[in-house]
Every structure is written in C-alpha cells, then in structure tokens.
Amino acid sequence: MTEVAYSKTxxxxxxxxxxxHLNTNVLNNKIDAWQENGKLIISGEDRGNDGILICYWRYRAVIRIEEFPHQLLNPYNLFALIACWLSDFDSERDEEEDMDDPDLSVDVLSHAIADVSVELDLMEPVEMIPDPLGMISYRGKTYRVQSVPVDTAEEAELVNETAD
Incomplete structure (x- = not known):
C-alpha cells in the first residue's frame, strides 16, 4: 500500500x-470548527502527469470560539487574522463564483466574554493520480486521491534573435 501524506483542508x-497567532491559552478547548452544506462541483480536468481534477468540494466552514475574552483580547485581532489568512492562503476566492466575505456573529455573554462564530464558504480541489492499488475506478483506470504533482522547470534558455 502506498503511503500518502495527509494534506490539511x-x-x-x-x-x-x-x-x-492568537498565542494564548484562553482558546484551549474553546474553539471548534466544522464543515456543513457541502457540494461537489464536477470537473474531470486533465492536470497533466496522468492526474485529474475530478471535482471541487465546496462547503460552509464554521469556526466557533466559546468564551472569547473580548475585554482582554481585542476582537479586531481575530478579524484581521481571518482577513490576512484569506488574502495569503485563499486569494483565488475572488475569481470563484459566489465566494462571499465571511459572516461573523458575536454573542456577548458578560462584560468579559463572548461567543464568536465565523462562517465562510471554502472550496478545495479533489485530485486523483493513477495507482494500480487505488480504490477509485475512472474511465478504465484505477486512481487514488492525492494532489497531482506539478513539474517545475529548473532551467530555461532565452534566445534573442534579431532580423537581418
């Protein structure tokens, strides 16, 4: 059996x-995250190296933080972190359809704490590569789910020809 490194969602x-980044113990065991309202967007795109982008997994992501210490830790820090992550790690969302900005909900429980909920749409590619021991049959071949390797040129030669 081929071992495949797990890639985080x-x-x-x-x-x-x-x-x-919040670097605080106040979130220990008080943060939870889950996916809901998932949808498969079928593709079948050839990715090269015999790999296939079979579909996209689109879902509503929910992050819930209980008892967020909004008096000790300015909630704008949380908002900025989410915005920075989206800019750095999900920048293609602007090109994708209906990928709205995150929705936030703050339920103040007391002067010191609040429950915070963040909801946003995320979309991830589901890619497959050939594997004779894989569990997926598609168009007469057997595959396993894994990111398709990308070939990167290590050298290039530029030629500048002038016309006579």
Missing part, C-alpha cells in the same frame, strides 16, 4: 492559523 489550516 483549508478549514483546518485556518483554524490552526488562528490558534497559533
């Missing part, structure tokens, strides 16, 4: 990004 990456 955008939601897992965003959640980890928030936790690591």
């Amino acid at each position: 955008k939601l897992e990456h965003l959640t980890g990004y928030i936790i690591s």
